[in-house]
Amino acid sequence: MNTKSLLLIVFIFYKIQLFSQVQINYPSIDKLSYEQYLNKDWKSLIKTGKMSLKKGIDFYYLQVRMGIAYYDLKKYPKAVKHFENAYKQNPDDEVIQEYLYFSYLFSGRYNDARVIASKFNRVLKGKLKISAEHPAISAVYIETKHDINEDYLYTPQSGENINQSVVTDQSYYNFSLEHLAGNRVTIFHGYSNVRITNEIADTDPYLPPLYKEIISQNEYYFSLKVNIATGFNLTGGFHFLNSKYYAPDPNPVTVGRWNTTTNALYNYSINSYAASLNLAKHFSNFNIVGGVSVSNLNSNFQFQPQLSLKLFPFGNSRFYTNSNAALIIENELNTQTINPVVKQSIGIYFTKYSMIEPSVTIGNMKNYTDYNAYIANNDINLTKRKYEILVNLGFSKGIFNVFLKYQYNIKENYFEINDVAQSKEYVNQSITGGIKWYFKKY
Numbered sequence: 001m002n003t004k005s006l007l008l009i010v011f012i013f014y015k016i017q018l019f020s021q022v023q024i025n026y027p028s029i030d031k032l033s034y035e036q037y038l039n040k041d042w043k044s045l046i047k048t049g050k051m052s053l054k055k056g057i058d059f060y061y062l063q064v065r066m067g068i069a070y071y072d073l074k075k076y077p078k079a080v081k082h083f084e085n086a087y088k089q090n091p092d093d094e095v096i097q098e099y100l101y102f103s104y105l106f107s108g109r110y111n112d113a114r115v116i117a118s119k120f121n122r123v124l125k126g127k128l129k130i131s132a133e134h135p136a137i138s139a140v141y142i143e144t145k146h147d148i149n150e151d152y153l154y155t156p157q158s159g160e161n162i163n164q165s166v167v168t169d170q171s172y173y174n175f176s177l178e179h180l181a182g183n184r185v186t187i188f189h190g191y192s193n194v195r196i197t198n199e200i201a202d203t204d205p206y207l208p209p210l211y212k213e214i215i216s217q218n219e220y221y222f223s224l225k226v227n228i229a230t231g232f233n234l235t236g237g238f239h240f241l242n243s244k245y246y247a248p249d250p251n252p253v254t255v256g257r258w259n260t261t262t263n264a265l266y267n268y269s270i271n272s273y274a275a276s277l278n279l280a281k282h283f284s285n286f287n288i289v290g291g292v293s294v295s296n297l298n299s300n301f302q303f304q305p306q307l308s309l310k311l312f313p314f315g316n317s318r319f320y321t322n323s324n325a326a327l328i329i330e331n332e333l334n335t336q337t338i339n340p341v342v343k344q345s346i347g348i349y350f351t352k353y354s355m356i357e358p359s360v361t362i363g364n365m366k367n368y369t370d371y372n373a374y375i376a377n378n379d380i381n382l383t384k385r386k387y388e389i390l391v392n393l394g395f396s397k398g399i400f401n402v403f404l405k406y407q408y409n410i411k412e413n414y415f416e417i418n419d420v421a422q423s424k425e426y427v428n429q430s431i432t433g434g435i436k437w438y439f440k441k442y
Contacts, residue, residue: 143434152426164415353394
């Protein structure tokens with residue numbers, strides 16, 4: 001046996017002997033954890049606390065000290081658990097109230113922060129500058145989107161008749177408002193407009209061989225989030241879409257000396273909807289959300305159960321991973337199809353209020369809904385893969401936010417050549433930008 005191996009064995013034996021000599025009881029743990037607290041030896045304090053709890057030794061000040069240790073290490077999700085335990089034992093302790101309140105905030109649990117803040121006395125509310133009143137409008141959201149499509153128009157050969165719809169131009173904008181209704185309810189609603197111009201090649205004898213189609217889609221979205229218990233949020237969303245299809249006659253008819261009228265090839269509208277219901281539960285190191293949505297996009301019925309898991313692997317809210325899985329169960333022409341969609345994202349906060357979140361989504365995303373039905377994808381083309389980067393810059397302690405989102409989408413266009421179904425992949429890129437301005441965030 002060499003010298004290094006012998007020294008290692010002696011060192012391990014020494015540590016075992018030293019550990020066995022420590023008396024694990026209430027007086028020794030109380031004394032040791034208090035010394036570590038005074039010395040701000042947070043990592044050792046957490047180890048002491050874990051060892052004590054594992055042995056069944058638990059008391060109020062141990063929970064308080066462990067909570068402060070995690071808080072000072074900026075591991076706010078873990079701090080929440082210990083401050084909650086201390087709060088249950090002594091709900092009138094203002095120090096614990098304040099620590100728990102900020103632990104909720106820095107963990108992104110704004111609804112829980114609002115609920116506990118409502119129980120503070122007037123002096124503590126004044127100290128923390130918490131207003132008991134909620135403004136009529138608590139936040140404003142404005143966003144717009146610009147798309148760039150790869151040219152995927154098929155050039156027919158001699159003797160080929162083609163039926164194809166190609167997007168040549170599209171635009172999107174949204175204006176939304178948020179309201180805090182009482183201490184447990186958050187209302188969000190907004191209006192969106194999507195405008196698309198298609199170039200259509202058609203063999204229908206009653207239509208020109210090539211013409212333009214204009215789609216104007218007006219949307220209204222409403223969601224209601226309710227904090228039903230500490231760590232539990234129930235959210236319902238409803239998305240209404242009115243799609244107007246208009247194709248101007250490429251050959252206008254002149255009537256009279258001065259007036260010119262253009263007869264529409266067609267002009268009609270379709271109403272559709274998407275609705276969702278989700279239940280979210282917060283834990284110390286992860287959040288889990290389960291839910292379901294129903295919709296009738298593109299005149300078919302869709303049922304979409306989904307589950308997501310958000311992990312904080314380092315015990316803090318500066319870095320997280322979010323995994324989402326959904327099944328789009330659709331009935332079309334008395335045939336049921338099941339299409340899985342998976343999304344994986346990671347989030348990194350490079351400052352307390354600014355972050356970047358790249359993500360990848362894979363699956364048949366036609367008629368796919370996301371974000372509590374806020375996204376209702378009724379595009380006639382199929383999105384197969386989506387690569388996305390979201391950047392949010394928060395100013396004035398997160399009150400004013402500027403965000404920018406870039407998407408690189410692999411899509412598929414379906415068309416016919418001599419009545420035979422064909423398809424072609426193409427690339428769609430989009431940039432979405434906007435602001436989120438909170439008048440009262442919590």
